[in-house]
Amino acid sequence: MAVFKLLRQSPWSARCGIAIVLLNIAAAILAPVVAPYGETEIVGDVWVSMSGDHLLGTDHLGRDLFTRLLYGARNTIAIAFITTMLSFVVGTVCGFFAATLKGWVDQLLSRMVDILMAFPTLIFALMALSVVGTSIGALILVIALLDSTRVYRLSRAVAMDIAVMEYVEAARLRGEKTWWLMRQEILPNAMPPLVAEFGLRFCFVFLFIAALSFLGLGIQPPMADWGGMVRENSGAITFGIFIPLWPAGAIAFLTVGVNLIVDWFLHVASGLKD
Amino acid sequence: MNTILSLVLKRLAFGLVTIIVISVLIFIGVEALPGDLTEAILGQSALPETIAAFRKELKLDLPPHIRYFAWLGDIMRGNLGNSLANGRPIADLVGWRFANTLFLASSAAVIAVPFAIMLGILAALYRNSLFDRAISIATLSTISFPEFFVAYILVALLSVKLVVFPSISNINDGMAFWEKIHAIVLPCLTLTLVVVAHMMRQTRAAIINILASAFIEMAHLKGIKRLRVIVVHAFPNALSPVINVVALNLAYLVVGVVIVEVVFVYPGLGQLLVDSVSKRDLPVVQASCLIFAVIYIGLNLLADVLSIISNPRMRNPR
Numbered sequence: 001m002a003v004f005k006l007l008r009q010s011p012w013s014a015r016c017g018i019a020i021v022l023l024n025i026a027a028a029i030l031a032p033v034v035a036p037y038g039e040t041e042i043v044g045d046v047w048v049s050m051s052g053d054h055l056l057g058t059d060h061l062g063r064d065l066f067t068r069l070l071y072g073a074r075n076t077i078a079i080a081f082i083t084t085m086l087s088f089v090v091g092t093v094c095g096f097f098a099a100t101l102k103g104w105v106d107q108l109l110s111r112m113v114d115i116l117m118a119f120p121t122l123i124f125a126l127m128a129l130s131v132v133g134t135s136i137g138a139l140i141l142v143i144a145l146l147d148s149t150r151v152y153r154l155s156r157a158v159a160m161d162i163a164v165m166e167y168v169e170a171a172r173l174r175g176e177k178t179w180w181l182m183r184q185e186i187l188p189n190a191m192p193p194l195v196a197e198f199g200l201r202f203c204f205v206f207l208f209i210a211a212l213s214f215l216g217l218g219i220q221p222p223m224a225d226w227g228g229m230v231r232e233n234s235g236a237i238t239f240g241i242f243i244p245l246w247p248a249g250a251i252a253f254l255t256v257g258v259n260l261i262v263d264w265f266l267h268v269a270s271g272l273k274d
Numbered sequence: 275m276n277t278i279l280s281l282v283l284k285r286l287a288f289g290l291v292t293i294i295v296i297s298v299l300i301f302i303g304v305e306a307l308p309g310d311l312t313e314a315i316l317g318q319s320a321l322p323e324t325i326a327a328f329r330k331e332l333k334l335d336l337p338p339h340i341r342y343f344a345w346l347g348d349i350m351r352g353n354l355g356n357s358l359a360n361g362r363p364i365a366d367l368v369g370w371r372f373a374n375t376l377f378l379a380s381s382a383a384v385i386a387v388p389f390a391i392m393l394g395i396l397a398a399l400y401r402n403s404l405f406d407r408a409i410s411i412a413t414l415s416t417i418s419f420p421e422f423f424v425a426y427i428l429v430a431l432l433s434v435k436l437v438v439f440p441s442i443s444n445i446n447d448g449m450a451f452w453e454k455i456h457a458i459v460l461p462c463l464t465l466t467l468v469v470v471a472h473m474m475r476q477t478r479a480a481i482i483n484i485l486a487s488a489f490i491e492m493a494h495l496k497g498i499k500r501l502r503v504i505v506v507h508a509f510p511n512a513l514s515p516v517i518n519v520v521a522l523n524l525a526y527l528v529v530g531v532v533i534v535e536v537v538f539v540y541p542g543l544g545q546l547l548v549d550s551v552s553k554r555d556l557p558v559v560q561a562s563c564l565i566f567a568v569i570y571i572g573l574n575l576l577a578d579v580l581s582i583i584s585n586p587r588m589r590n591p592r
Contacts, residue, residue, distance in 0.1 A: 118292045119299075120529040120570045123547075127563045130551040131303045207420050211533055214422050215548050230422055234537070237426055238441050240434050248423035255418035263414075 006268070014264035020257025028077045031070040037063070039071040040222040047233075047241050056246055060233050065243060069250060071224040077254070079140060079219065080206040086144035087205070088198060091151025092190075096182040098152070099159030110156070113149045121146050125212065134217050139209070147205055154197050158190045165189075199262035203255045210251050226251050281582050289575040296567045300560050301342050354561040357550075364561045367546060372565060374445065375535070375542035378458055379527050382465035386527075387520055390470040394477025394516075399504070401482060413471035421530060425464040425537040432460060443538040461538045468530055473523045480515035484508050514581040521577030525570045 010018075027034070036055075037043050041063060048058040056065040098106040116124075125142055132138040159182075162168060168185045176184075212218035213227030221228060229247035236243045336344075348355065354364035397406045416424065433441035439459045449457070484490065485508060493503045532544030539545070543562055550558040 114288075115292050115295050118289075118571055118574065119296055119567055120525070122529050122532060123563050123566045123570070126532075126547060126551050127300060127303055127559055130554055130556060130559045203418070210420050211422070214420070214533065215536055216552055217548070227420075230426070234426070237429055237434060242430055244426050245423075245430065248420060248426055252415075252419040252423050255420075256415055259414060259418050 010264060013260045017257045017260030017264070020253060021261065024073055024077060024254050024257070027070050027073040029074075031074045035064075035067040035070045037067045039067065039224055041067075047236055047239075047243060049241070057241075057243060059229065059243065060236065065229075065246060068224040068229060069226075069247060072226045072229055072247060073250070075219060075223055076206070076209065076213075076225045076227070076251075079136065079225075080202060080209050083140045083144045083147070083209070084198065084202045084205045086140065087147040087201065088151055088194070090144065091148035092155040092187075092194065093182075094148070095152045095155030096159045096186055096190075097178070098156045099163050100178050100181055100186065106156075109152065113152050116146065116149045117153075121208070122211070125208070126215075126217065129212070129217050134220060136219060139212070139218055143205060143208060143212075147201060147208075150204075151197065151201060155190065155194060158193050159186050162186050162189050196262055196265050199258050199265065203258050203262075206258075207251065207255060278582060282579050285575060285578045285582070289571055292571055293568060296571070297346060297564060298342065300563055300567075301345060303560075349561075349564070355557045357558050358553075358555045364558055367558065368543065368561055368565065370447075371541055371543045371546050374540065375528075375531055375544060377454070378461055378535070378540060378542060379465070379524075379531050381455070381458060382462045382469065382527060383524055385462070386466040386469045386473065386523075389466070390473035390523075391477055391516060391520070393470070394474045395481060397474065397478045398481035398485065401478075406478075409474070413475050416467055416471035417475075419468075421464060421468055421533045422537050424467050425460070425534060428460050428463055429537075441538070443540045445541065458538075458540070461534045461540055464534050464537070465527060465530060469523050469527055472526065473519055476519040476523075477516055480519060481508065481512045483515070484512045487511075511585075514585040517584055518577045518581040521573050521580065525573040525577075528566060528569050528573070 007018075042061055043064050044054060044058050044062050046058065046060055046062050048054055048062070050057050054064050054066065056069065059065050059068060094109055098109045124146055128142045129138065132142070163186065168181060171181055171185050209218050210225075210227035210230075213225050214231045216228075216231060219225040219228055221232065226247040230244045233244045233247075237245075345355075352365060354368065356363055357367060393409060397409050400406055429441045432439050440457055441460065443457045443461050445454045445457050490503060490508055493507045498507075531542065532547060534540070535542040535544040536548055543565065547559065547562040547566070549555075550562065
């Protein structure tokens with residue numbers, strides 16, 4: 001019920017954001033039902049303009065662009081979501097461990113993260129992918145590892161504040177194990193900043209995967225994904241055909257949506273009233 | 275003064291350690307490759323004798339730590355090795371492309387930095403006004419856009435609809451300076467748009483942070499004029515975060531350049547890196563990654579050192 005009350009009070013910007021995200025999720029889940037053609041089905045000529053048969057025209061191989069966009073939503077969002085989840089699991093577990101155990105664990109993890117963060121993410125990812133190859137599993141692991149450094153920083157800082165509270169001290173004194181402390185005492189109290197961070201990290205990961213796919217090093221064809229679709233069709237733009245703008249716009253659209261929600265969430269969580 | 279010096283030295287030492295660790299990581303990355311370089315070059319059907327001879331030639335038969343120092347020593351002397359794809363010395367491939375990348379990134383920086391700081395200060399001064407809100411919404415959406423979206427919108431508008439700038443920025447040494455500038459207008463504009471948004475938001479936040487502190491309120495209460503408060507009291511204190519913001523974004527620019535170079539087929543280091551990754555031309559990847567990393571770490575280091583030096587509290591310790 002509290003959720004509905006919060007939603008009723010939400011500003012228009014957050015409602016737009018929620019609508020955008022829901023629309024994208026619906027597209028991702030319902031892709032096989034809604035899409036008029038198959039994901040890799042060639043249905044017509046190359047770069048046909050918009051018509052009743054092809055809502056947004058066709059791509060560089062004559063596949064229906066609308067269908068590809070729907071399936072692209074499915075692949076791109078799912079992979080970005082799994083990556084963000086993985087990065088959060090690794091980042092928060094390490095961050096909480098560092099904050100509860102302190103000492104050399106904290107030192108070791110923090111210095112490792114310092115060094116990883118001193119290195120540009122894109123360059124690191126390019127190097128790692130050139131070594132392990134560009135499979136989806138490798139993509140998810142590499143990006144999740146790189147992104148978990150940011151999650152680590154935040155979750156460690158948040159958990160540091162919580163770990164010195166009396167109730168954690170009390171739990172420690174009655175002999176609870178570290179894992180129990182992390183799950184039962186620290187995690188519930190660290191949730192609000194972590195949820196907001198999840199939105200931001202998702203945006204970052206999503207844009208990052210799109211960028212890698214755009215460079216031809218992310219999700220590989222013939223799987224539909226938005227970054228790759230921009231790359232495949234980029235030649236069209238010099239002929240005055242604006243097909244690459246659709247998938248690129250879809251990426252921007254979803255990111256703006258998530259950012260709007262995060263903005264509102266941060267505003268609510270910080271307790272500011274204006 | 276000593277505290278500053280020791281802080282700066284500490285930062286420099288950390289930067290050096292980071293660069294060394296990164297170089298080890300880059301080196302190990304290639305080591306971890308299943309099979310090794312010989313297989314990548316000669317193919318899997320090569321005879322054992324050929325492989326052994328080739329391994330000796332590439333010094334792959336030596337233990338890893340010796341090869342690491344030999345590799346590092348070669349790089350220090352400017353010898354980056356040869357490309358696997360075409361056998362040419364990497365220094366030849368990298369040199370002029372790197373100059374092109376610096377040309378593009380610095381042109382973007384020259385426009386973006388003053389523009390972003392000005393906007394940031396204005397937005398902070400007139401915060402919560404219509405002007406501030408408009409800028410804030412505009413920058414929030416630019417941040418959400420992938421670089422290539424901004425790039426293709428610019429191409430669609432300025433290169434296809436109004437035929438003013440080329441959509442492919444091919445530059446070479448034969449071109450005059452203004453011809454080069456004309457060729458890089460679109461990539462430069464894309465980078466500027468992306469960086470200005472970040473830089474402006476951070477500058478605004480930094481200055482608002484300073485304006486909220488007690489000594490600014492004190493200055494206001496003493497009846498000092500608004501302009502004087504900003505120039506004499508707020509600005510020296512905001513300088514340190516602002517310098518930090520600028521340097522961090524320049525570092526971001528160096529990396530953002532990779533995607534923009536690919537969009538505009540600009541002959542730069544980023545383009546070379548992406549090509550080499552897809553060809554798995556590892557020595558070239560190693561060399562370009564190392565160059566990007568050193569620049570990125572160097573700029574971050576510069577940010578730290580400058581912000582330590584420009585902080586009035588650090589300069590005048592009690």
